[in-house]
Amino acid sequence: MAEERRQKQCSVILPTESMKAMAESVGVGQLQEESCVAISEEVSYRIKEIAQDALKFMHHGKRRKLTTSDIDNALKLKNVEPLYGFQSQEFIPFRFASGGGRELHFYEEREVDLSDIINTPLPRVPLDVSLKAHWLSIEGVQPAIPENPPPAPKEQQKAESTEPLKVAKPGQEEEAAIQGKSQGATAADGKGKEKGLIRLKPRSTHELSVEQQLYYKEITEACVGSCEAKRAEALQSIATDPGLYQMLPRFSTFISEGVRVNVVQNNLALLIYLMRMVKALMDNPTLYLEKYLHELIPAVVTCIVSKQLCLRPDVDNHWALRDFAARLMAQSCKTFSTTTNNIQSRITKTFTKSWLDDKTQWTTRYGCIAGLAELGPDVIKTLILPRLTVEGARIKAVMEGPVVSNIDKIGADHVQSLLLKHCASVIAKIRPQPDNVEQYRTDYGYLGPMLCSHVMKARTQAALQAQQVNRTTLTITQPRPTLSVSQSGLSGSTGPRTPSIIKVPSSLTLMSPRPGTPSQPSPPATKYIVMATSAGTATTQQVITLSSSQSASPVTSTVPSATSTLQPLVKLESGSGPGLTGSRPLQKYIVVSLPSSASSSLEILPCLVQLKTQGLFGLNVKG
């Protein structure tokens, strides 16, 4: 292989056409072929020479990336005037053009109006160099603090939980390899041999250091305590701290026990706090919860479907908790459902079963429907829409029949609005216009007329907000398929390029870059929503999703408004299904930067993931 590469090195020489083009550009026409060859060989040689010297400067600059200044320095070594004007930090946008049988790569230089430059506001002054100390290791043990990389990377945690037999920790892997080698050599000692043959699954220690115990105590107390500020801080810590891996079992037991006790005592507030802890754990980019789902899922499901969650069911807003927990459930289904554990189908079955039961209370009924609805438009379409008529009849019986109890009535009312909320958007997509009230009544029974009005409202709202969005969007028309995204982090000159986000949509860190000074909490991440628009009728529909997402509220609140972000974007997926997308060659990406709020960027993420699964991104970046 090396041989091939070297041969290639040997033969790389600039094409003579380039020489001709360059000669022409300085006014020398009619360069003879022979001279071209001679010049191109000479030029290639000199360029290689300079590149080699430039590498030297890169090494001494302790960098991995060659910069233009390295080339300048290499030229200076050779007593050649450096090139001026190439100060680009990132990449130099050479453009390609062909025509008349020629191919050219050129650097696009635009004429810049001086007044433009003078009138542009000054960019933010780059931050000054500063020094920060932290403990990389304390007596040989690396402390799990934000300044250090997470002790067990998420990929490893994932691999450990999904394929426990194949995984050895990195260190042990090496060890095993070494042992294999020594075995292959002459006389390996017996111990080494044994270890080499039988690979034992690493025993993970679950002893917590004193600091960790203290941390655990503080955090759990703050999470269920009375001080809201403290709780926010604790949740922030759970959501961002990279060193919680070892404490996960404790946290999951804490939550599961907590839910068990507080459901019996009908302590709504505590249940909400515990669910927020679950949310924070899920948000933590360094944790992989798969191993602890057996404790977390029952707790979450309890909060969704339990008959009674609070002391005064007629007054307290336990519906919000159910909504919130349902969203958590949906999120964990998306993240952790695999063909082996079948979380999603098992959960769906559970919900449907108790929903179908006639004796089920309205509260549980509400929870089941919410849980199902959160799972996505497909689930709504196949499981909820067909039962609308039956459910409508049941609601009608409560609403218009003899007064049974106030609680039932409230329950039925909530179920009704829940159904309307979730079904309207789905129906808006699958049903062709026009919306006829009578038609709806025959199709959906009692709920038909209300659905009809909701659907119509949804449609007009979509059209309205499409315009709004158009005003605020920023369309990128770069020659390269990169989407430039402004970012709020400290990244300075090396702004992230969107393709990397698209490539790794499941990585949360990209969305909220943690600053270099991890002692302070990470600044609120700017939110980005990447969405596709295309020429044609579907545009309006898709844009709805975007505008509604602007109203996203902080996740920390239990009010279910954050749903709006998630759900409409999910609609985008079903609305412009793969078939449709494929037929539309011209799509533009619109990147909208939302004002940074205290919310985490998580809501957007599943959407990105979904888009990715739909193949939208791949398709459009290429196109």
Added chain:
Amino acid sequence: FRAVPDDGGLVDADEDKDIKTEASNDSWGNNNANDGRLLSPSPGSSASAGSNKSAAGASEEQQTLLAVLQFLRKNKLTESVEILRREAGLPEDSLEPKGAESSGAGSGGASGGVDLEGGDASSLLTAGEDQPDVNVVLSAYSQQGDPALYEVYYSGLKRFIESVLDCHRAELSQVFYPLFVHMYLELVYNNHESEAKAFFEKFSGDQECYYEDDLRVLSSLTKKEHMRGNETLLDFRTSKFVLRISRDSYQLLKRHLQERQNNQIWNIIQEHLYIDIFDGMPRSKSQIDAMSGSLAGEAKREANKAKVYYGLLKEPEIELPLDDEDEEAENEEGKPKKKKPKKDSLGSKSKKQDPNAPSQNRIPLPELKDSDKLDKIMYMKEATKRIRLGPDNLPSICFYSFLNAYQGLTAVDFTDDSSLIAGGFADSTVRVWSVTPKKLRKVKSAADLNLIDKESDDVLERIMDEKTASESKILCGHSGPVYGISFSPDRNYLLSSSEDGTVRLWSLQTFTCLVGYKGHNYPVWDTQFSPHGYYFVSGGHDRVARLWATDHYQPLRMFSGHLADVTCTRFHPNSNYVATGSSDRTIRLWDVLNGNCVRIFTGHKGPIHALAFSPNGKFLASGATDGRVLLWDIGHGLMVGELKGHTDTIYSLRFSRDGEILASGSMDNTVRLWDATKAFDDLETDDFTAATGHIHLQDNSQELLLGTYMTKSTPVIHLHFTRRNLLLAAGAYNP
């Protein structure tokens, strides 16, 4: 304010010690720089020339001297000729016959003179602007063979070597690479471009992977014109490639070539290769691989035979508050008190002179000032509180991250007492931070200083300007990226070396530049203060390492011999030796006293970027772009260990204060700790190994690796053990 330490007497003593080799080097250097400094007899050069008497005698040195004279005369530097001749005690006519011979030898007297001295001076010369006459250097290639037959010759030899007994094959395979290069160059030189290309393509894949970088240079070189001015190539030509081959294998090769009448190859072997023949068992492939990889083959065995005084110097006799004075309160009183009995006991302890240590005044060292003594006492006190490190007791690591450095951090240094950090940046600035609560203050201006009562006790405190107190200071002055940085042991000065070709000395009292040492003319990659202060060493792209004293604007010694950039420089703890690492993939150890190269270590497969001496002075550790750390026994001149684990360039190495732990920091964002005690204890230094230099390394890196600590996308570019054995690391965070 005095810019430099006050020890004028030292210089004289030093100059007396100067030796002749130095003189020649010095004058070459000056001529290359074309600054005509030689005309005015500068203290350095004239004095060193003056000391020629002391070392005259060896005929080879005579010849060198004559060549120098010849060169001077040729360039009409009659005054210098006269001085040099007189100083060297040569008769007036001694020059004549030699001169005739020399000028007859070739078109350039210069290169003739250079050849006499061997590769060292000539490579230095090629770095200058006036190239030696390339035709002379390359003329060896002019002998013509049939270009078409080269492939036949080479593949014939290849077949032969592949068919010999296994035990000889590995040794003989060493011939391939130099032979390949020289044959290729011969083809290129004789304008057989297409044959050369075909030859390269056919056989370049057979070469060892660690020569890949050189092959890349070669591959781009396809024309005779390119050979002019290509330094790599001139080096290859001027320095003979050294191979170590056992007598049996050599005989085998010789017989084969003579039988086949394969003169082409035989000529190359005779002319361009130096075959170091030894008696005994042929070496194995792994033994050879461990030692090969450098630009010019292995070191000759006799190159590492010179006696090296690697022992430590006796500690100066300072009356210390010893163990019984633990009480902190007594400290202030204890220092000035002279305790006679204690002093004696200490003196008698160190009377047992280490036989391997150089004599105390082998090179003149600056006298200790009162402040230095105080510092030594502090050091001793800290040392008593030092943590004993070991495999079961790993050091804590404190990491200093440079934030917002925008990839511009190029060098870092800590003071010995770990109170200050300095960073060199690509934007030409040097920044100094205080990491203790004590802020950095400037000295007051001259006008304000006049107002101070100079008799007061706290005059040193009074001269500082409180208004300037800050946690960090910026030093501006360089005009290119700062690649090397070093604090003086007394924390009063800071050295920085830069792409602009200068080394600058900064005062940390006034935070201004005191001296700019010019001489390198090309980027200076590294610089370091001697552990005893006053002297410092620098090395750069011009392939020369220079030894300077802070109060001389010209170098005291020039260490030339490396075939490529000197990438890192380090002083031996006893200040008598300097180690330099280079991109020619060798490490050389130089004697400060006479400027001789006393050790050449080969075995790295990439440019060397980090060096560290063990605290006892016996061992040297080196790290390179190949991600390996190699350990060397200085006394025996042997490789004694290989530590594999890093995956990228190693930029820093440091031994713990007692030498038990070796820490390495790398571009791969890790700090690794190695068990140095075990690595050196396991040595099998039997006489045979010592005599032949044939080491057999065990592959025990994993056993020696005590810990790996990942940073968060922060390459580790500097490491430092505090006096209490806390490990400090530094690097720039690259988000």
